[in-house]
C-alpha cells in the first residue's frame with residue numbers, strides 16, 4: 001500500500017524550527033515520499049516564515065472558514081513546495097493574529113493558537129473534501145485534530161479512518177481550561193471526565209495531548225526506550241496511567257536524520273566539505289580541521305585538547321546544571337568547549353551568561369545564546385565530541401547528527417540516547433559498534449567519570465581514531481523508521 005499521508009504539524013525544518021520536531025517532520029515526510037507515498041504537511045503560516053524559501057507559493061483557496069468564540073473567520077490556504085514536499089500553509093484572519101507573534105511557541109495564548117490551527121486544518125480538509133488514507137499529528141499542538149474529526153465532522157459524514165499521533169515529548173501536554181475547548185466548538189465541561197479529556201493530575205483541567213492518545217489509532221513515541229520510560233511515574237509527567245491503559249496501541253520508533261540535509265559532503269554551511277565515510281578517514285580529519293579553523297576565526301576561539309560542544313535548547317530537560325558543570329570540568333582538564341543554546345527561560349539563560357562572563361577572557365570556551373542554524377552545522381563539523389547530559393531524552397538528534405559529522409557523543413543513558421549510542425566499554429556489543437560515552441545517573445560524579453574516560457581515550461590516538469571510524473559507519477537514515485511507520489499505518493487499514 002502506498003497511501004496518501006497528511007501530517008498536521010507546528011514545525012517543518014529548516015523553514016520553521018524550534019528543535020527536533022521540525023527535523024522529524026521534514027525527514028519523515030521526505031522518506032515517505034521516496035517510498036512512493038503521497039505526502040502533504042499542513043503548517044500555520046507564521047509571520048517568521050521566509051516566504052522566498054517556499055517554491056511555487058500560491059494561494060490555493062480562500063473559501064475556508066475557521067471558528068473561535070462563536071465567530072467565523074476567514075482563512076487563506078497557501079500551497080508550496082519545500083525540498084520537494086508539498087506544504088499547505090493556513091493563514092487565519094482572526095482578530096488576535098495568532099501566528100503573527102514572531103515566534104513558534106512561548107506566547108501567552110499558545111493553547112488558543114494551536115487549538116485554532118488544529119480546527120482550521122480539519123475544516124480545510126473537510127471543505128476541500130480531501131480524504132487522505134492516513135492523518136498523522138504531532139505532540140499537543142495538533143493532537144486535537146483527531147478529536148475535532150471524530151466529534152464534529154464524522155457526524156456529518158467526513159472522516160479519516162487511520163490516525164497516528166507521534167509524541168515527541170510527553171512533558172508538554174497542553175493543559176487548559178474547559179472553556180478553551182468550548183471556545184473552539186466543543187463543550188469543554190462535557191469532556192472533562194476521567195474517561196475523556198480530564199487531565200490526570202489536575203482534575204479541573206482538560207489535557208489536549210490526552211485527546212490525541214484517546215482519538216488516534218496508533219500512538220508512537222520517538223524511541224523504544226522512551227516508549228517504556230513514559231509509562232513510569234518518573235518519566236510520564238502524569239500521563240503514565242493514561243498511556244498504560246492504551247499500551248496496546250503504543251509503539252516506540254527511533255527517529256532518523258535526513259542524511260541529505262545533514263551531510264558533511266554537501267553541507268552548504270561548512271567551511272570545507274568532507275565525505276563521512278571511514279574509508280576516507282584522513283579526509284574526514286582534514287575536513288574537520290578546516291572547519292575548526294573557520295569556526296575559530298569566526299568566533300575568536302582557540303581549541304585546546306579535545307573540543308567539546310553542546311547544541312541545544314536550554315531547558316531543565318537538557319540538564320543545564322550538568323552542562324555548566326561539564327564546561328568547567330573540561331576546562332580544568334585542559335580541554336575546550338563551544339556551547340550553542342537557545343532559551344525561553346530567563347533564569348537558566350542568566351546562569352549561562354554568568355559563566356560566559358566569568359570566562360570572557362578565556363579563548364578556549366565560547367558560549368553563544370541564540371538559535372543559529374549555520375553555526376550549528378559548523379560546530380558539528382569542528383568538534384571532537386558532543387555532550388548531551390539530558391535528564392530525559394525522547395530521542396535526541398544531536399548525537400546522531402554529531403556521529404554523521406565524525407563527532408563522538410558523550411551522553412546520559414536515557415531514551416533515544418540509550419537506543420542510539422553504545423558505550424566504548426559495553427562488552428555486550430562488538431568493538432566496532434561502540435560509539436561513545438554513556439553515564440547512568442544525573443550526578444556530577446557520573447558525568448565526571450564519563451568525561452575522564454573521554455579524556456583518556458582522546459589521549460590514545462589509535463583508540464580515538466577507531467572511535468571516529470565507528471561513528472562514521474552508523475547509518476541513522478529515516479529509511480528504517482519510515483518503514484516501521486508504514487507497517488503501523490497498514491495494521492490499522494487491515495483492521
Ligand code: ADP
Pocket residue numbers: 018019020021023311312313340341342370371372373376395396397398399
Ligand atoms: P529537542 O527536539 O528536544 O530540541 P533534539 O536533539 O531532538 O532536541 O533536536 C534539536 C535540533 O535542534 C537539532 O537539529 C539541533 O541541531 C537543533 N538546535 C538546538 N538548539 C539549537 C541552536 N541554539 N541553534 C541551532 N540549532 C539548534
